[in-house]
Amino acid sequence: MALEIKQVEKARTRIAKFVHNTPVLTSSILNQWLGHEIYFKAENFQKIGAFKVRGACNTLAWLKERGQSPNHIVANSSGNHAQAVAFAAKRFGLSATIFMPEYSSQVKIQATKSYGAEVVLSKTRDITDEKVREAAQKEGTYWIPPYNHEQVVYGQGTAAYEALSDVSEVDAVFAPCGGGGLLSGTLIAARGLYPKTEVHGVEPLLANDAAQSLQTGKIQRLSGIPDTLADGAMTMAVGDITFEYLKQLDGFHEVSEEKMKYWTQWLTHLLKCRIEPTSAMTMGGVCQWLKGVSGRKKVLVILSGGNLDQQTTNKIWAEDHLGNPPLDLL
Amino acid sequence: MALEIKQVEKARTRIAKFVHNTPVLTSSILNQWLGHEIYFKAENFQKIGAFKVRGACNTLAWLKERGQSPNHIVANSSGNHAQAVAFAAKRFGLSATIFMPEYSSQVKIQATKSYGAEVVLSKTRDITDEKVREAAQKEGTYWIPPYNHEQVVYGQGTAAYEALSDVSEVDAVFAPCGGGGLLSGTLIAARGLYPKTEVHGVEPLLANDAAQSLQTGKIQRLSGIPDTLADGAMTMAVGDITFEYLKQLDGFHEVSEEKMKYWTQWLTHLLKCRIEPTSAMTMGGVCQWLKGVSGRKKVLVILSGGNLDQQTTNKIWAEDHLGNPPLDLL
Numbered sequence: 119m120a121l122e123i124k125q126v127e128k129a130r131t132r133i134a135k136f137v138h139n140t141p142v143l144t145s146s147i148l149n150q151w152l153g154h155e156i157y158f159k160a161e162n163f164q165k166i167g168a169f170k171v172r173g174a175c176n177t178l179a180w181l182k183e184r185g186q187s188p189n190h191i192v193a194n195s196s197g198n199h200a201q202a203v204a205f206a207a208k209r210f211g212l213s214a215t216i217f218m219p220e221y222s223s224q225v226k227i228q229a230t231k232s233y234g235a236e237v238v239l240s241k242t243r244d245i246t247d248e249k250v251r252e253a254a255q256k257e258g259t260y261w262i263p264p265y266n267h268e269q270v271v272y273g274q275g276t277a278a279y280e281a282l283s284d285v286s287e288v289d290a291v292f293a294p295c296g297g298g299g300l301l302s303g304t305l306i307a308a309r310g311l312y313p314k315t316e317v318h319g320v321e322p323l324l325a326n327d328a329a330q331s332l333q334t335g336k337i338q339r340l341s342g343i344p345d346t347l348a349d350g351a352m353t354m355a356v357g358d359i360t361f362e363y364l365k366q367l368d369g370f371h372e373v374s375e376e377k378m379k380y381w382t383q384w385l386t387h388l389l390k391c392r393i394e395p396t397s398a399m400t401m402g403g404v405c406q407w408l409k410g411v412s413g414r415k416k417v418l419v420i421l422s423g424g425n426l427d428q429q430t431t432n433k434i435w436a437e438d439h440l441g442n443p444p445l446d447l448l
Numbered sequence: 449m450a451l452e453i454k455q456v457e458k459a460r461t462r463i464a465k466f467v468h469n470t471p472v473l474t475s476s477i478l479n480q481w482l483g484h485e486i487y488f489k490a491e492n493f494q495k496i497g498a499f500k501v502r503g504a505c506n507t508l509a510w511l512k513e514r515g516q517s518p519n520h521i522v523a524n525s526s527g528n529h530a531q532a533v534a535f536a537a538k539r540f541g542l543s544a545t546i547f548m549p550e551y552s553s554q555v556k557i558q559a560t561k562s563y564g565a566e567v568v569l570s571k572t573r574d575i576t577d578e579k580v581r582e583a584a585q586k587e588g589t590y591w592i593p594p595y596n597h598e599q600v601v602y603g604q605g606t607a608a609y610e611a612l613s614d615v616s617e618v619d620a621v622f623a624p625c626g627g628g629g630l631l632s633g634t635l636i637a638a639r640g641l642y643p644k645t646e647v648h649g650v651e652p653l654l655a656n657d658a659a660q661s662l663q664t665g666k667i668q669r670l671s672g673i674p675d676t677l678a679d680g681a682m683t684m685a686v687g688d689i690t691f692e693y694l695k696q697l698d699g700f701h702e703v704s705e706e707k708m709k710y711w712t713q714w715l716t717h718l719l720k721c722r723i724e725p726t727s728a729m730t731m732g733g734v735c736q737w738l739k740g741v742s743g744r745k746k747v748l749v750i751l752s753g754g755n756l757d758q759q760t761t762n763k764i765w766a767e768d769h770l771g772n773p774p775l776d777l778l
Contacts, residue, residue, distance in 0.1 A: 147562055162720045225717065225770045232477055383758065387555065390492045390754040392720040424720040428713065428768035435765060438758035440555045 119362035123310025125268070126275040126303065129172070132179035133273060136209050137172055140164050140277070142284050142418075145388040151445050154408060155416045156401075157288065159281035162391055162424025166229070168350075169277050169300055169422050170202035170264075176273030177262050178210045188212065188260035194250035196222040196243070197349060198423055199264040204235035206262075215253060217246045223427035265299030266357025275303025281418055282311050290316040290368070290407065292400045293420040295328045296353040298360030300422060305363050316368035320403035322346040323372040328356050332370055337361050347378055347430060350396030350422060371403030378402065383439040385421075392424035395434060405444075449692035453640025455598070456605040456633065459502070462509035463603060466539050467502055470494050470607070472614050472748075475718040481775050484738060485746045486731075487618065489611035492721055492754025496559070498680075499607050499630055499752050500532035500594075506603030507592050508540045518542065518590035524580035526552040526573070527679055528753055529594040534565035536592075545583060547576045553757040595629030596687025605633025611748055612641045620646040620698070620737065622730045623750040625658045626683040628690030630752060635693050646698035650733035652676040653702040658686050662700055667691050677708055677760060680726030680752060701733030708732065713769040715751075722754035725764060735774075 143158045161169040174193075181187055191214040193203040200216045207214035214235040218227060219242060230237050240246045254261035263270065277300070278291060293304045298319075305317045321328050325344035331337045339355040346352060356364060364370075382398035385391070400419050408415060426434075473488045491499040511517055521544040523533040530546045537544035544565040548557060549572060560567050570576045584591035593600065607630070608621060623634045631649045638645045651658050655674035661667045669685040676682060686694060694700075712728035715721070730749050738745060756764075 147559070150562070167720055228773060229477070232480070386722055387756075390497055390722040392716055392722065426717075428765055428770050431765045432762075435758055435761045440758050443558060 119366075121306045121309045121366070123306060125272040126279050126307050126310065129176040129269070129272040130276045130279055132183070133172055133175040133276065136165070136175040136206070138164055139280050142281050143389050143391070148388050148444065151443060152408070154414055156404065157281065157285045157416070157418045158389060159277055159418065159420045160391060161277055161420065161422055162393055162397065164423070166198065166201040166205050167423050167425045168198035168202065169274055169420070170198040171205055172276050173270035173273035173299060174199070174202040174206035174262055175209065177267065177269040178206050178212070180269045181260065182210065189258035190214070190256070191260055191262060192217070192250050192253045193262050193264070194218070194246045195264055197226060198425055200226060200230045201233065203262050204230045204233035208234045217250045217253070219243050219246050225427050226425065265297030265353075266359050268359060270299050271302045271360065271363070272306070273303065274300045275307040277420055278304040278418070279307040279311070281420070282308060285418060287312045288315055288416040288418045290318055290415065291418045291420070292318045292320055292404050294348070294351055294396050294400050294422050295319040295321045295356075295364070296351040296396070298328060298356040298364050300420065301367070302360045302363035304420060305366060318369040318371060318403060318407060319364065319367050320371045320373055320400045322348045322351050322378065322399060323374050325352055326372050327354065328364060329370050329372050331356060331361060332364060347375055347433060348394075348396040348399055349430070350394055369407060371406045373399040373402030379434050379437070380439045382434045384444060387440055391421075392426065393421055394423045394426055395430070397421040397423060449696070451636045451639045451696070453636060455602040456609050456637050456640065459506040459599070459602040460606045460609055462513070463502055463505040463606065466495070466505040466536070468494055469610050472611050473719050473721070478718050478774065481773060482738070484744055486734065487611065487615045487746070487748045488719060489607055489748065489750045490721060491607055491750065491752055492723055492727065494753070496528065496531040496535050497753055497755045498528035498532065499604055499750070500528040501535055502606050503600035503603035503629060504529070504532040504536035504592055505539065507597065507599040508536050508542070510599045511590065512540065519588035520544070520586070521590055521592060522547070522580050522583045523592050523594070524548070524576045525594055527556060528755055530556060530560045531563065533592050534560045534563035538564045547580045547583070549573050549576050555757050556755065595627030595683070596689050598689060601629050601632045601690065601693070602636070603633065604630045605637040607750055608634040608748070609637040609641065611750070612638060615748060617642045618645055618746040618748045620648055620745065621748045621750070622648045622650055622734050624678070624681055624726050624730050624752055625649040625651045625686075625694070626681040626726070628658060628686040628694050630750065631697070632690045632693035634750060635696060648699040648701060648733060648737060649694065649697050650701045650703055650730045652678045652681050652708065652729060653704050655682055656702050657684065658694060659700050659702050661686060661691060662694060677705055677763060678724075678726040678729055679760070680724055699737060701736045703729040703732030709764050709767070710769045712764045714774055717770055721751075722756065723751055724753045724756055725760065727751040727753060
């Protein structure tokens with residue numbers, strides 16, 4: 119699959135007035151401890167609290183540009199994509215119906231509704247998927263998928279594009295992998311701007327379908343819903359479009375739940391931000407990589423979002439990891 | 449006590465190169481829900497994670513300006529003041545000894561040490577206080593107190609000064625009250641810039657010494673260490689200098705632990721920030737005030753800091769408040 123940086127640049131122009139150019143954060147104590155420079159692109163400060171709004175806005179702006187604006191938008195999601203599509207539809211003056219499983223967090227259902235979307239709850243994810251397929255059949259209705267769509271990928275790539283424009287060349291960029299949309303977009307942006315910069319993906323060990331897919335060269339599907347705190351990386355399988363991008367990565371890392379909790383506590387503490395475990399786990403991958411390289415490195419980490427419910431927060435903070443600073447991890 | 453805005457302006461010039469001009473944050477959903485405009489000055493993004501560094505840096509810069517630079521700095525604190533003085537001393541190239549009770553959080557002891565200060569631990573707060581008094585006797589040694597010092601007050605006032613310069617006139621400014629340094633500085637800044645802006649203080653119900661002092665017209669001391677989550681407002685009594693300022697406030701509010709947890713969860717969620725309960729409780733006071741006024745109001749809240757340990761975080765997130773949005777609080 120060709121890496122078309124021009125498409126990310128077009129996306130960036132399209133969505134500029136709808137999304138934040140989020141800040142890049144650093145922690146001088148963390149850098150002192152690790153002996154490397156780590157830059158964090160803070161998409162937790164993005165509209166709706168996650169990068170997802172980039173892909174959703176780009177898709178709607180792209181349709182509009184081509185004179186194909188739909189009358190109605192639909193999407194299925196239990197998470198940040200639901201809020202992103204609701205937000206984007208409102209900004210483009212379109213009505214939206216979001217199909218969500220009943221077990222989605224109240225906070226996310228609430229937020230999706232406050233952006234003006236109709237929310238339809240179903241018992242299971244399968245019923246949700248069936249309903250959205252049905253709804254998408256209606257004339258004038260457009261279904262924005264969460265990752266397996268070129269314009270969604272280009273939109274998500276604008277986060278890394280902005281960060282690299284701010285920070286300039288780095289040795290490596292790390293992003294979490296769910297369905298692979300953010301990671302694919304990050305790859306396109308990084309390769310286009312700095313071809314020597316490595317691009318790495320990070321996944322929960324308990325939801326390692328992408329790692330398995332890359333190892334076997336064929337898309338692998340998880341056998342059951344994984345018991346990971348990284349709800350943004352619980353996707354059952356990557357898509358055929360995103361998989362073609364993921365094959366071009368320089369590295370891929372799997373991170374335990376324990377390390378995920380550790381880094382969620384520490385990044386929250388050091389950066390003073392609300393950070394999803396899906397985002398924080400990326401530091402587990404960074405440390406695995408840093409162990410095998412020599413010299414002081416410059417690393418960019420894409421923090422994907424900051425939407426956590428009380429139950430997840432509680433699990434993350436059950437034990438104290440702040441008593442054990444990241445001094446000798448490398 | 450005269451409110452000398454010029455002193456805050458001088459402090460601002462003195463400390464500009466040592467501290468961040470922190471951002472002012474808003475939440476569009478919160479404003480939609482409450483029907484008012486709330487602006488948050490995010491001192492959790494300040495150096496050392498709290499406003500305290502402003503007062504410490506101003507005091508050292510003021511001494512230097514007068515040709516009275518000491519050789520050595522001492523301070524006593526279990527909290528943010530310890531880190532602030534350690535940070536400031538390092539920036540001015542001075543050695544520092546910080547006296548802390550053993551029960552201080554490991555995270556704060558660690559951070560104080562990483563700024564290069566010597567940390568001396570003692571069993572009780574009383575022993576700590578005795579030791580700092582002794583150490584301060586030595587020639588060339590200067591003791592920076594946590595709040596009861598004009599230059600500390602002027603330094604803390606720079607936070608509100610910056611925020612009001614960004615936001616322009618508001619109907620009211622709210623700040624938390626521990627020893628009263630931040631609140632006194634906020635009063636001076638607000639009165640100087642916008643004399644019609646009301647200034648309000650907020651205190652934990654369980655540590656309401658300032659409220660009692662204001663009611664009785666005499667400084668009241670808590671009878672024992674209060675069992676509040678707001679560790680930044682656990683101070684046993686305000687100082688004679690800060691009390692003279694506090695008497696000129698437009699309002700003072702006491703907030704329950706339950707409301708404190710509620711607002712810590714909600715501000716963390718909406719602003720995507722790490723926020724101390726001492727800071728978040730301020731919204732309890734804002735809501736008390738908003739209930740009694742009419743029309744849409746513009747309010748500035750000073751978020752004092754974002755340093756929490758695991759134990760406090762755990763207590764805050766034990767129960768779910770995110771299921772209950774701040775829709776009908778007013």
